[in-house]
Amino acid sequence: MKPFTYIVEVAGSCNLRCPSCPQGNLPQVGHPKGFMDVDLFRQIIDKIAHEPVSVQTVALYNWGEAFLHPRLPELIQIVKAHNFLCNVSSNFNYIHNLDEIIAARPDQLRISVSGFSQDRYQRTHKKGNIEVVKANMRTLRRILDCGASPTRVEVCYHQYLDNTGAELSQMSSFCRELGFPLLTVWAYLMPLEKNLDYFRGALPQKDIKLVDLLAVKPDQLREICLPYAETDCLLRSTQNVINADGSVALCCGTFDKKYTIAAQFLDVSQEDLQTCKSVHPLCGECMSHALHLISICQPFEAIDRAARENVALFAKSTLSISPKKKDSRKDQGPLISIGVPTYNGATFLRQTLDSLLSQNYENLEIIISDNASTDGTADICREYAEKDARIKFFANDENRGATYNFLRVLSLASGKYFMWASDHDLWQSTLLARAAAVLEDDPEVVLCYPRAERIDSQGHSLGLAANAMDTRGLSAVGRYVYLLNNISGGDMIYGLIRRQALRRLNPKTVWGVDQAILAGLALQGSFAHLPEPLFFWRKIRDESMEYRKKTVPLALDPKDSQGMLAMSMMELWRQLGEECLALVRGSSLSAAEKERLVQETKSCFTRRYGVRWPACSAPAEVRRGLKTTQAPVLPEAEATPSPAAPPLVSVIVTTQNHPERLVTAVQSVLGQTYRRHEIIVVNDGVPGAHPMVGWLKHQENITYVRHDRPRGLAAARNSGRKISRGKYLAYLNDDEIMYPDHLETLVTSLEGSRLQGA
Missing domain, CATH: 3.90.550.10 (Spore Coat Polysaccharide Biosynthesis Protein SpsA; Chain A)
Structure with missing residues (x-):
């Protein structure tokens, strides 16, 4: 019996928008988003354990970024409890609980990169930052060095025409320094739907730009693979792909929701799934172009040889473009x-x-x-x-x-x-x-x-x-x-x-x-x-x-050494802060943006350099746009109010069912790039949550409210709303997290429009 792999997409979303991935080039087709529910995941793994196939590996990723799932360590432990191999993959731009993930002991962690410099990396890992990735890789090395871990780390370098020289060499040296093996793969146009559009002549222009970067174009791949087209598709017979909502996808290479073959994995047998795949028309079209061979790199040697020849030709053509003779300073570039x-x-x-x-x-x-x-x-x-x-x-x-x-x-x-x-x-x-x-x-x-x-x-x-x-x-x-x-x-x-x-x-x-x-x-x-x-x-x-x-x-x-020496360091820092404030006020930003940065500047100089600022009020046009009502006393709740501040956003975090996750939820708010907010934590009568937030009371923008008994989600949110001071409200449950730029994205949308919510 052939070894069988289950791909379970635990996160249906991604923090990047790579042009070679459907999260970046095909986001509008209704692919299941969000995070897989832990209880659903547990039921899925239990069912997998009883399937009539030889299951060896459960991979917790396909198109999404698994590290975004706030309970990924728990999911890994569920897989390991059934003695399956557990593989995870990440672009490594976000690692908020990396130590817990490694402690859960996944068998393999694959890190995806496509360059060593930010200039090159961001072209094919759009919205990513390679410097963040490298810093996170160093953090991973330190975590691994602190204790024995069976996790096998490999860095997967996606090769294009223009990143196989110095970029690859530098990444190879960096990985060698950290002790991580580097695996090189040739990048392809994905998902399957995009390849079929290419052969139909219907590929959008924005995707053509990516094709121009590929070391082996789709038509050349087809030409290489067609002699082997009669080979059966191993993916069809050796894996199942389960989406974040529990539905089953036709293949790991498809993305569009219309290629779902079962609404719920729990309700369908392995035999029925195999039957659906064997008769699906998309499988026939895929195999007619020999696309089913690409994902298993067959024939590998022929593909690799063609790719390297194309890279060499590309490098030669780049070098052969001779610059015009420089006979003036203008020809030599700007002064x-x-x-x-x-x-x-x-x-x-x-x-x-x-x-x-x-x-x-x-x-x-x-x-x-x-x-x-x-x-x-x-x-x-x-x-x-x-x-x-x-x-x-x-x-x-x-x-x-x-x-x-x-x-x-x-x-x-x-x-x-x-x-x-x-x-x-x-x-x-x-x-x-x-x-x-x-x-x-x-x-x-x-x-x-x-x-x-x-x-x-x-x-x-x-x-x-x-x-x-x-x-x-x-x-x-x-x-x-x-x-x-x-x-x-x-x-x-x-x-x-x-x-x-x-x-x-x-x-x-x-x-x-x-x-x-x-x-x-x-x-x-x-x-x-x-x-x-x-x-x-x-x-x-x-x-x-x-x-x-x-x-x-x-x-x-x-000439005034005595006067200069008489000034305190705090006064010198304050003068520098005033200069920064003058730059903010003289900028072309909106009044609300300026006021936010004024508060950010003062807060930063106070926090980092001990500067004390005289009290002053916001400009009138800004005050008119802010809701600054004071928090009323709640007779039925215990509250620890935060110091007065002019928040634009009030984030109300409710806790009842998952108090053990509360700190992670609040930390995700504290890590927002948008800083002008307050956090109101409402404990809906859960005694166990109170000790967990003791350290949060030291944060100047957090208010803690506790109900004497459970009153439900609506009542908890109303308690938070009554004492909120922000112009805008955002709600977060204790088992959820916010991406770092979540508030900044919403505030930017709201402040620049007449929208009442976003």
Whole structure:
């Protein structure tokens, strides 16, 4: 008897929209969505255990993202209890309970990728972020190292025409570093319905773009496989596919609901399912094109050989496109201005200038501004300016402070793009060309920066810097909030920036001006991250807060050292916060968006830097749009109110049947990208839930309400509604979670329209 596999789609939805997957290219055909009910899942597995086939493996995925299911660890345990092998797969962009998943001991975890850089990865893993994936893979490695686990991890790399070279090599090295095997597969057009549309000549234009990226086109695949077309379809005889609602799909390759062969797996026999598949007309059409052989990679060697030949031809044709002879600066790409503010930098300045001059991007100018150095800095600058006409040297007659000098090099620039360079750092020769290509290709990007590697005074590595954020795909509000709450260190400011975007900011001479500039840039456009360490960021001085406080006069006003030293760090942070607030208020955002970011800025500077703000009210036009009624006393309930705040959304979380899941539900709300919300937890008379939320009471935006006895879902929601202060209400049960951008998506839709709900 052949080994049999059951594919149980526990999550009918996905957080990505990949063009090669029906979740991205065929979402409107009524495929069952949502999460499979745990009780239904248990009944399905019990039935599978008694089927007249030799079941070995239960895979908890097909088209959906299994990791989105909030109770995935429990589902794995149910499968394992029947001694079946349990396989899971993920795009690994979301791992909220990864430690619990690994503790459940799945037999295989497959991670799907299609590139190493965000530029390449996002083309075929749309809405995904490869830097998040890589960080999550490192987390997985740490979890596995903490205890023995039988889980076999493999990284599945989907190969296209344009990602088999350096991208594949870098991902291979990364996986080798983590100890994860890398499996390469050729990408195909999916689902089956799309392939049939291709052969019928009915494939939409947006899908043709994907076909152009495939290493082996559908018609070439058919030509290779047709000699073997009479081979029976193994999928038909060795697997069943169960959707998230318990219905049975014809095949793992189909997506459209019309190809459902049974409304409920629990109500149909294995014999009836096999009969349905053997007579279904779609199976005949599929086999007539030999498509049934593709999923089992037969004939593998012929397909692989054709794919590699096509990749080689593609690479050759790309290299053979000779650029026109560059006889002007315009032909060499737009002018890039590099600003080098310096003060007593003689020790490393030669290395820095040599590194900048070694860039393979030639159309650049290097602007050096010396802040009245007392060592040999000025002599080195003049020497280099005489040797290379691209270097322009300016000297201040007195030390005007580091911030003034930092901004002066920008004022002297004339290029389309601008980059700050410290007088002691180094760069890979390809940085400018790589970053300029990103900015030229995507007008929405205002800053492109590489991963930074810290080095010491001898050039020895101190490890990678923390920043790796890429904000492409986020709204202006989302970019600003993400930056403000996650920025770490100052390496991002040394990326390549659109000078026009910098000119709009007109930054002031405040302490920490680089952070204010980044905040202002985030309001204008996206940040693109190059994952390779192309920037060597030298640590040459004490970076403690105490040392930074002592150097404030050098940064702001050397002539008023006593006055500068008398200022507290909190006051310096507050001034920086005020500059960020000014940028928000001067932006093109709506009044409601500005008010939200004002509150976010103040909250962030209070939380991260201890800044205290004077009380003030929201603008009148914003106050009119907000519901700010105070919470009435509930005689029949015990309430612990949260501090006064101006939330726009009140999220009411009710708990009764699943108190053990409450923390996960609330954490999903706390993790929202939209921060201007309050959480009201209503315990509908369940004593066991109270201890679980003790830690939540320390969160300033959470109110806890407990009924003295169970009163039902409607009453629980009404209790929450009575004390809510938001303009909008959102409801969440204790066994549900919100995706991170859920509230931001809804608020954006509601605030920009006359809709009353979304």
